[in-house]
Amino acid sequence: MDPGGSGPGGGGAPVLELRDIGKEYEGVRVVKGVSLAIPAGEIHALLGENGAGKSTLMNILFGMPVIQETGGYTGEILLDGRPVRFRSPGEAIAAGIGMVHQEFMLLPGFRIAENIKLNREPSRRNLLSRVLGSGLERLDVRRMREDARRALDRVGLGIDEWLPVAGLPVGHMQFVEIAREVDKEQLRALIFDEPTAVLTETEAERLLETMRAFARSGVAVLFITHRLEEVRAIADRATVLRDGEVVGVVDPKTTSVVRIAEMMVGRPAGPTAGRRQLPAGGEAAMTIEHLRVDMPGEPVLDVSLVVRRGEILGIGGLAGQGKIGIANGVMGLYPASGRVALDGREFPLNRPREALERGLAFVSEDRRGVGLLGEESVELNIALSALEAQGRFLRPFPVPALRPLDPRALRAHADAMIRDLDIRTTGPAQQVRRLSGGNQQKVCLARAMTLRPKLLFVSEPTRGIDVGAKARVLEILTRLNREEGVTLVLTSSELAELRALCDRVAIIYRGRVETILPPDAPDAAFGLAMAGEEQAA
Amino acid sequence: MTIRLPAAVREFGLPRILIAAFLVALFAVAIATHMSFAILLTDCIARVARNGILVLALLPAIQGGLGLNFGLPIGIICGLIGCVISLNFGVHGVAGVALAMGVGVALAVPVGAAYGWLLNRTRGQEMMVGTYLGFALVSGMSIFWLLAPFRNPTLVWAIGGKGLRTTLALTGIYDRVLDRWLQFDVAGVTIPTGALLAFLGLCFLVWLFFRTRMGITIAAARSNPRFALAAGISDERTRIQASVLTTVLGAVGIVVYSQSFGFVQLYTAPLLMAFPAIACILIGGATVTRATIAHVIIGTLLFQSILTTALPVTSQVIEGDISETARLIIQNGMILYALTRFGK
Numbered sequence: 043m044d045p046g047g048s049g050p051g052g053g054g055a056p057v058l059e060l061r062d063i064g065k066e067y068e069g070v071r072v073v074k075g076v077s078l079a080i081p082a083g084e085i086h087a088l089l090g091e092n093g094a095g096k097s098t099l100m101n102i103l104f105g106m107p108v109i110q111e112t113g114g115y116t117g118e119i120l121l122d123g124r125p126v127r128f129r130s131p132g133e134a135i136a137a138g139i140g141m142v143h144q145e146f147m148l149l150p151g152f153r154i155a156e157n158i159k160l161n162r163e164p165s166r167r168n169l170l171s172r173v174l175g176s177g178l179e180r181l182d183v184r185r186m187r188e189d190a191r192r193a194l195d196r197v198g199l200g201i202d203e204w205l206p207v208a209g210l211p212v213g214h215m216q217f218v219e220i221a222r223e224v225d226k227e228q229l230r231a232l233i234f235d236e237p238t239a240v241l242t243e244t245e246a247e248r249l250l251e252t253m254r255a256f257a258r259s260g261v262a263v264l265f266i267t268h269r270l271e272e273v274r275a276i277a278d279r280a281t282v283l284r285d286g287e288v289v290g291v292v293d294p295k296t297t298s299v300v301r302i303a304e305m306m307v308g309r310p311a312g313p314t315a316g317r318r319q320l321p322a323g324g325e326a327a328m329t330i331e332h333l334r335v336d337m338p339g340e341p342v343l344d345v346s347l348v349v350r351r352g353e354i355l356g357i358g359g360l361a362g363q364g365k366i367g368i369a370n371g372v373m374g375l376y377p378a379s380g381r382v383a384l385d386g387r388e389f390p391l392n393r394p395r396e397a398l399e400r401g402l403a404f405v406s407e408d409r410r411g412v413g414l415l416g417e418e419s420v421e422l423n424i425a426l427s428a429l430e431a432q433g434r435f436l437r438p439f440p441v442p443a444l445r446p447l448d449p450r451a452l453r454a455h456a457d458a459m460i461r462d463l464d465i466r467t468t469g470p471a472q473q474v475r476r477l478s479g480g481n482q483q484k485v486c487l488a489r490a491m492t493l494r495p496k497l498l499f500v501s502e503p504t505r506g507i508d509v510g511a512k513a514r515v516l517e518i519l520t521r522l523n524r525e526e527g528v529t530l531v532l533t534s535s536e537l538a539e540l541r542a543l544c545d546r547v548a549i550i551y552r553g554r555v556e557t558i559l560p561p562d563a564p565d566a567a568f569g570l571a572m573a574g575e576e577q578a579a
Numbered sequence: 580m581t582i583r584l585p586a587a588v589r590e591f592g593l594p595r596i597l598i599a600a601f602l603v604a605l606f607a608v609a610i611a612t613h614m615s616f617a618i619l620l621t622d623c624i625a626r627v628a629r630n631g632i633l634v635l636a637l638l639p640a641i642q643g644g645l646g647l648n649f650g651l652p653i654g655i656i657c658g659l660i661g662c663v664i665s666l667n668f669g670v671h672g673v674a675g676v677a678l679a680m681g682v683g684v685a686l687a688v689p690v691g692a693a694y695g696w697l698l699n700r701t702r703g704q705e706m707m708v709g710t711y712l713g714f715a716l717v718s719g720m721s722i723f724w725l726l727a728p729f730r731n732p733t734l735v736w737a738i739g740g741k742g743l744r745t746t747l748a749l750t751g752i753y754d755r756v757l758d759r760w761l762q763f764d765v766a767g768v769t770i771p772t773g774a775l776l777a778f779l780g781l782c783f784l785v786w787l788f789f790r791t792r793m794g795i796t797i798a799a800a801r802s803n804p805r806f807a808l809a810a811g812i813s814d815e816r817t818r819i820q821a822s823v824l825t826t827v828l829g830a831v832g833i834v835v836y837s838q839s840f841g842f843v844q845l846y847t848a849p850l851l852m853a854f855p856a857i858a859c860i861l862i863g864g865a866t867v868t869r870a871t872i873a874h875v876i877i878g879t880l881l882f883q884s885i886l887t888t889a890l891p892v893t894s895q896v897i898e899g900d901i902s903e904t905a906r907l908i909i910q911n912g913m914i915l916y917a918l919t920r921f922g923k
Binding site for chain 1: 787790791793795796803805809810811812869
């Protein structure tokens with residue numbers, strides 16, 4: 043048996059213990075030496091921004107096939123003191139680990155009871171099954187309904203267990219998912235992966251109550267979230283992850299929300315250099331009024347902002363609060379509504395082409411998905427938006443659509459950009475997917491710069507790239523703003539980066555602008571704003 | 580377990596190497612049995628020139644993200660209507676071919692756009708939809724050929740005087756008119772210059788097209804639709820453009836094919852015409868999502884040469900004919916192979 047937990051307050055032998063877990067995806071270390079221990083009856087929160095390694099850790103713990111397919115993991119998992127190594131979720135479930143997923147894993151066409159008992163149906167033997175195996179045993183519907191009823195009652199969901207899942211409100215689906223875990227006998231540890239993301243406030247409260255009941259019955263509960271107030275309300279201890287590493291283990295009851303938020307996003311790198319005084323109340327380059335964007339996972343509910351000409355406006359906030367949605371909405375990549383004016387003139391939403399033609403450009407947070415044509419060459423990637431939206435890099439021909447490419451202009455421009463931005467490549471003809479993350483990001487920047495935008499949206503410019511490239515990318519952005527006079531809207535999860543670069547930082551909370559802070563505002567002010575406690579302060 | 584092949588082999592593609600080796604073996608047997616090599620080569624080149632444009636027609640569909648165009652008969656039917664109209668008016672020579680192509684292309688543009696519209700509504704199942712739309716249209720057109728108001732006695736059945744014949748001979752009208760243009764002989768091998776130039780010329784034009792703004796846009800939208808959206812490109816539009824192009828080339832292709840073959844084949848003849856063309860481009864090295872002009876040319880050369888050589892060579896060596904069997908195994912095996920590679 044393992045002697046006690048490793049963190050503060052770890053009373054009793056841990057039910058679930060992770061020791062020095064590490065994981066690499068294609069050479070990138072996404073989880074680095076994570077250890078944590080949860081004793082029976084404890085609710086342990088796992089906190090971290092998107093990309094901090096939470097999901098990977100859970101995939102490892104639950105034996106998801108994706109982990110095996112990408113080369114397995116290092117370190118050790120102990121359940122009740124015995125080392126375990128799950129090769130499939132089935133093995134994890136059999137060993138007594140339950141998981142409530144972020145996205146529902148329910149069969150919509152099946153009834154609630156059928157979902158709860160799926161693959162664990164009570165059944166009776168019959169003549170056929172004696173000959174052809176247990177797969178042909180008859181379902182014991184009465185016992186299925188009884189078991190399902192008991193599980194639903196335990197989570198406080200008073201609806202008929204024989205209803206189909208399709209058409210249920212999302213909150214109810216979440217509870218069905220939990221009831222399925224409840225129904226499993228010999229449950230030792232229960233993992234909740236951002237379970238309250240889709241719930242209303244009363245539903246969320248009921249869920250927290252259910253979690254407490256689980257803990258009281260001696261189950262170890264691991265609760266993944268980025269809602270800090272819930273962590274304070276319910277968790278006994280919290281482990282904070284950043285960039286795949288444990289930043290600290292805290293007692294959320296005694297640690298301030300501000301401190302936890304700081305741990306999640308990282309402290310500023312020091313005093314910011316090169317600050318300048320913008321003319322007070324400068325001219326508006328873009329005004330955004332009541333912007334609403336339906337971007338899954340990053341919904342914007344009601345954002346009003348003024349972007350001043352020549353400034354760098356930062357947009358920050360914790361993951362899922364909607365900061366990412368703003369740029370995507372203005373650029374027309376996700377359905378948006380509201381009023382936006384550019385240079386005092388009405389600007390149409392949901393028209394990506396128009397956005398480019400009016401002098402906007404966007405470097406997406408989703409580099410591989412939206413930002414690049416992986417199979418194509420560096421030079422084509424750099425030129426494509428300008429070629430498409432502005433008809434550049436083409437030779438004359440009477441029919442505009444059939445104007446042929448001008449390879450010499452293309453090459454010359456690519457060469458200049460590669461030199462300017464220090465893109466490490468074997469040449470302009472190299473396939474973009476063969477570049478490193480940092481150099482791919484520089485290609486994205488080069489494409490946006492090629493458009494010669496008046497206003498540039500840049501989202502998560504340094505996510506997933508190495509330190510050297512990070513500094514270079516930030517330097518390019520600064521130069522673009524100072525020397526070329528491009529107005530920048532910089533969206534980032536890294537507070538340090540925002541504070542180093544921006545003239546003002548807007549903090550987004552629950553789809554709205556919580557507050558706008560100067561970059562040299564005290565840490566506490568940022569922490570409070572990110573936790574949505576600006577008004578209370 | 581995967582077997583690691585040498586880099587050079589993987590680069591060229593194992594299937595291509597096997598098929599090229601098979602072809603070399605056929606040629607070797609031909610020489611060993613003292614067959615006329617010149618005649619074999621003449622046939623090979625003639626068939627490449629005849630079929631090339633139909634293979635080329637598949638390229639815009641692949642580049643536009645529509646996959647292998649199993650709906651090629653749709654374009655072919657447009658071309659056939661063009662042929663029948665030009666024959667009905669009795670236009671001879673190059674003018675007749677030009678009229679057939681003109682009518683075919685004029686029909687193929689709206690038909691291709693409608694086909695593209697349908698494919699946009701059945702996203703992800705383009706190849707399945709194309710196959711069945713092709714089958715349905717060929718069958719529907721069989722009724723049209725019977726009822727169409729063509730009165731030229733050389734075209735309609737002699738008895739009854741109604742309904743087009745299944746095969747219309749082009750002898751004396753525009754039989755091999757392109758093939759014979761600037762035709763010359765080298766060491767006993769006949770080169771059908773006109774048809775070959777038409778094929779290579781169109782290859783060049785298509786290559787050029789994919790270096791224009793529209794062509795680059797089509798390829799970019801195929802490569803990453805979300806990137807395209809961010810660049811202000813509607814991939815619904817580029818897919819329709821690709822569909823129009825593949826249908827138009829199909830129409831032109833069948834006119835060139837018919838004049839070289841010497842007959843216009845109606846009714847169920849276009850039913851399976853997509854399959855050998857698809858086998859060609861795949862043998863050339865194309866995949867369901869990526870194809871180049873080199874794939875078109877190499878594939879047509881390899882596959883058509885095998886078809887031409889297999890029949891005489893095998894009948895020399897063994898009793899009976901296995902060339903048709905070999906064709907079906909290679910053709911459908913190649914398509915099957917490409918589909919198993921889909922999405923990898």
